[in-house]
Amino acid sequence: MDTALIDLAEGGSGVIGDIDVNVGSRGRLMDLGLTPGARVTCLFSAPSGDPRAYLIRGSAIALRREDAAGVRLMGR
Amino acid sequence: MGLTLRSVGKNAAGTGETCGTGCCRVAALAGNPNVGKSTVFNGLTGLHQHTGNWSGKTVLTAAGSFEYGGKSYALVDIPGAYSLRAGSAEEEAARDFIAFGGADVIVVVCDAGALERNLNLALQILEVTPNVILAVNLMDEAKKRGITVDTQGLSRILGIPVVPMAARRGRGLEELKRAIAVFSPPEYAYTVRYSQEVEEAVNRLEMVLENLLDGALNPRFTALRLLENEPGMIAAIDAHLGFELKKHPLLAPLLDPVRGVPETFPEGIGNVSNILIEGVYRACESIAEECVRGPAGYGERQLRIDRFLTRRSTGLPVMAALLAVLFFITVKGANAPSDALYALFEKTGALLSRGLAALSVPAPVHDALVYGVWRVLGYVVSVMLPPMAIFFPLFTVLEDLGYLPRAAFNLDSGFRKAGACGKQCLTMAMGFGCNAAGVVGCRIIDSKRERLIAVLTNSLVPCNGRFPILIALITMFLVTGSGAGSAVLAALALTGFVIGGVAATLAASRLLSRTILRGQPSSPTLELPPFRAPKVGEVVVRSLLDRTVFVLGRAAAVAAPAGLLIWLAANVSIGGQSVLRAVTGFFDPLGRLLGMDGVILTAFILGLPANETVVPIIIMAYAATGTFQGYESPDSLRLLLTQNGWTAVTAVCTAVFTILHWPCTTTLLTIKKETGSLKWTLLAAALPTAMGAVVCALIAGAAKIFG
Structure with a gap:
């Protein structure tokens, strides 16, 4: 099974593979820099565990669970 | 919406904020949210406008003016946007002003600490017009994190003026004023190149569009939008031109009646927007690789504070x-x-x-x-x-x-x-x-x-x-x-x-x-x-x-x-x-x-x-x-x-x-x-x-x- 962004633990990082076409905000996520090959680090989570903040191309950006679940990571 | 050059630009007298008939140039300030754009605006114009440290604070476009060398220049503060692909109403307003507002020069304010991501917007704007100045702000903040930006190298690659700034400390403001005052359209400006299929389709459309648009819009920019075929953007282009572009007798025969994109454009190519976004980011990466030095990580201390402020228990x-x-x-x-x-x-x-x-x-x-x-x-x-x-x-x-x-x-x-x-x-x-x-x-x-x-x-x-x-x-x-x-x-x-x-x-x-x-x-x-x-x-x-x-x-x-x-x-x-x-x-x-x-x-x-x-x-x-x-x-x-x-x-x-x-x-x-x-x-x-x-x-x- 391939992993998704949501599987990263706090402090963990990975490389974006592809974004699930079913994710509604796919274009928006890509426009924020989540394009294939980009490195992403999981920084911290909200008190309820969702959303989480990710370091994407130098900025911390909050992503909700359903978005993070649709962002696939390349196999390590 | 409703943001036009007439409402904010050269002759917007009566608001008392823009200059009267004496303005010789209109500059627009664009940029991602949170790059200190409003600070730059305030620094240039001295007009007091509230700036906040969160995304999308500039909900109303502000206009002002500044003097340089005895001449007066109009300045428009465009709402922050991550991309010209508009999501919110304010991003739409930003897109429309950048694409159709007719400013003489667009100043793209960037965060030196996240230049790669900020270049996404800058390169998209360069597709609209080569009349761009890049203001790399927050140089001081980036330096603290160990990040340096080679602004001269950046200027060489992009072909446009690049001004390093730390607007909160007032640094770079005079230089930016000067860059706006002496600006002349560059002979060469960086263009993002996409895959062969895209480039071929663009070239074919560009030739037709060159005559058809007659300077009303950049042909390459318009061709890319036609390929992307995003209804909101097409509608905005139509509104600007005053006619339905895709139904124009010169263009309509080239377009697939069902798909609305050029007939020659391969069907299995996938989502064009995604191809274009990836293309722009690849360009951003290679430019950043040449011009940015330093750690890409998040500050240790910052992370500790953030975890404390967001942890379940605290x-x-x-x-x-x-x-x-x-x-x-x-x-x-x-x-x-x-x-x-x-x-x-x-x-x-x-x-x-x-x-x-x-x-x-x-x-x-x-x-x-x-x-x-x-x-x-x-x-x-x-x-x-x-x-x-x-x-x-x-x-x-x-x-x-x-x-x-x-x-x-x-x-x-x-x-x-x-x-x-x-x-x-x-x-x-x-x-x-x-x-x-x-x-x-x-x-x-x-x-x-x-x-x-x-x-x-x-x-x-x-x-x-x-x-x-x-x-x-x-x-x-x-x-x-x-x-x-x-x-x-x-x-x-x-x-x-x-x-x-x-x-x-x-x-x-x-x-x-x-x-x-x-x-x-x-x-x-x-x-x-x-x-x-x-x-x-x-x-x-x-x-x-x-x-x-x-x-x-x-x-x-x-x-x-x-x-x-x-x-x-x-x-x-x-x-x-x-x-x-x-x-x-x-x-x-x-x-x-x-x-x-x-x-x-x-x-x-x-x-x-x-x-x-x-x-x-x-x-x-x-x-x-x-x-x-x-x-x-x-x-x-x-x-x-x-x-x-x-x-x-x-x-x-x-x-x-x-x-x-x-x-x-x-x-x-x-x-x-x-x-x-x-x-x-x-x-x-x-x-x-x-x-x-x-x-x-x-x-x-x-x-x-x-x-």
Whole structure:
């Protein structure tokens, strides 16, 4: 099974593979820099565990669970 | 929308902000949210515009001008955007101004610490026009993180002027002014190249478009948008051109009648937008690789603070504690200035009284001016102004620090469970300052449904004009005494009421999204910018100018006439009963049902133009009918209220109703303007009122049963 962004633990990082076409905000996520090959680090989570903040191309950006679940990571 | 060169540009005289006919060039400031764009704007123009450390603060486009070398230049501040692919209404406005606004030069402000991501917008804008200046801001912040940017190399690659800046320290402003003044269209400007299929299709379209557009738009930019075929963008292009581009006889034969893209464009190529986004980012990566040196990570210390502010065990308690500390400082700090101002008003009131007597002004006029106008004005200024003047700068400091996006992050799941947008937390926070501003701020919310929810619920958090009412109620009645201990208790009580307001916001949002505004919550983009040391001096000056003067003006404009009206109502009798008594008597049964009385309800109704006048109206009304001697101390006020039947229940119900009732006139007018609908405006008034009535009736009922 391939992993998704949501599987990263706090402090963990990975490389974006592809974004699930079913994710509604796919274009928006890509426009924020989540394009294939980009490195992403999981920084911290909200008190309820969702959303989480990710370091994407130098900025911390909050992503909700359903978005993070649709962002696939390349196999390590 | 509605952002055109005519409305903001060269001849926008009359606003007093842009130059008249003398402007020789219009420059537009574009950039991602949170790159200090507004700071650059303020630095260049000297025009005071509020800037905040959160995404999408510039909801209204500001225009200004600056002088350089004896000439005047117009400057337009475009709303922040991550991309020209618009998501929200403000991104649409940004896109339209960049693509069609016709500025002579577009200054793209970038964050040196996140240049790679910021270049995404810059390279997209370079597709629209080569007339771009890159302002790499926050160089100082990046340097602290060990990041350096080779701006000369960047300029060489992009072919356009690149200006390194640290706008908060005033660095690079002169250089940017000069770059705008001496700008001439570059001979070469960087162009992103895409895959072969895309380039071939673009070339074919470009040839036709060259003739067809005749300079109205960049052919390559237009060709790319045709390939992308995004309906909103195509509609915007059509609106700009004044005809339907895809139906133009020169172009229509080239387009596939079903797909709407060129017939030669391969079908299996996938989503064109995604191909273009990837292409631009690949270019960003290679440019950043050449020009940016340093660690790409998140600062260790920053991360520790962020984890503390958002962790399950500490996130929400820290938030409540921060609010409580803010309130404590406000309550404690407002005491002395309130007393001093009050004494001043008493003294000047006595002078006024003597002066009027010396002029042999008739007694009723004397009384109306001294006991009506002057007393209410005095009360509003002395009791309402100090807490506002303390709370607002403190809140702005918190905002400047960058705490608010963290608060939005913490509350996101709550708002989502209520079916609303996480960004509503930001507009709610703006509501603490002023609900009308909060309503305008709702433009940062992408989905129309969620924007309406945020607009309709904004007044459920107390604004700056209502905080002092709560403080007055708490210190006058609920928490008495003057020691530090009681100030702590008062701050906690106030925090409790505010948390109640936040809970009401969530409950109302949930109700709306389950009933008339049904729908799925969308995923907003919430950026968490690095913490920035607030410029305390500037914050204080700005708050004093922006807020305090505004409140003073409003107090004079509204409180003075209100004072006159209430005095007249209390002293003009019809059928042996004063008008005031008749009115309050009419509302008394309803008021009592809600745990208050007719006077309090009447005060809320008369306070519609400005809530600041509610408490003085209550006091005036009681004083006019009772034996009130003066306002000398909270004790005399408490005595007056007790004599008129107040209990703790009355104070609590009045506080609840302060938070949960119709918004003030300014806010209602703003809601009407923002929604364009009388129906939503009326609902925005009815919803909080109904909630307040229910809660107050429940409290009053429970008090009757158990009390």
